Amino acid sequence: MDGGDDVLALIDYVTTNIQSVYNRVSKLYQLEIEGNGDPDTAVPTLHVDEFDGTLLNRDARHWLFSQMRKMATVLNDLVGLYNDQGLRDLATDDPTDGYVLNLPQSLMFDDRFMAVLQDDFDRAYQLCDRLTEYVSPYIK
DSSP states (O other), X not given: OOSHHHHHHHHHHHHHHHHHXXXXXXXXXXXXXXXXXXXXXXXXOOOOOOOOXXXXXXXXXXXXXXXXXXXXXXXXXXXXXXXXXXXXXXXXXOOOOOOOOOOOOOSSOSHHHHHHHXXXXXXXXXXXXXXXXXXXXXXX
């Protein structure tokens, strides 16, 4: 990746995936409120910050890592809420482990870099799926 189209493709890929995670997180907050009748919990407003660059450089890497860390914080806040509300694995009642972000170590925006990002997104989606399973029995 090194051209203008490449930076747009990477930014679009990251933005689309993070916003998809955020949409699921918002829904999970709504389900928790519905399931617990919890008026003190508010659905956070979640959005991906725009990237205003045109090159795959240090600025793009900084933006990407910043947005990924923000996503991890959002997920861990949700996990904390679910654990506090007792929305856990029904079979074990074990609390849900927090989301651990594995940022790419490569300095190049290459296939290895993209594979690490994809793994981070896959695990975020899987976490949302598990939390949905935990809250589903309490939804009317």
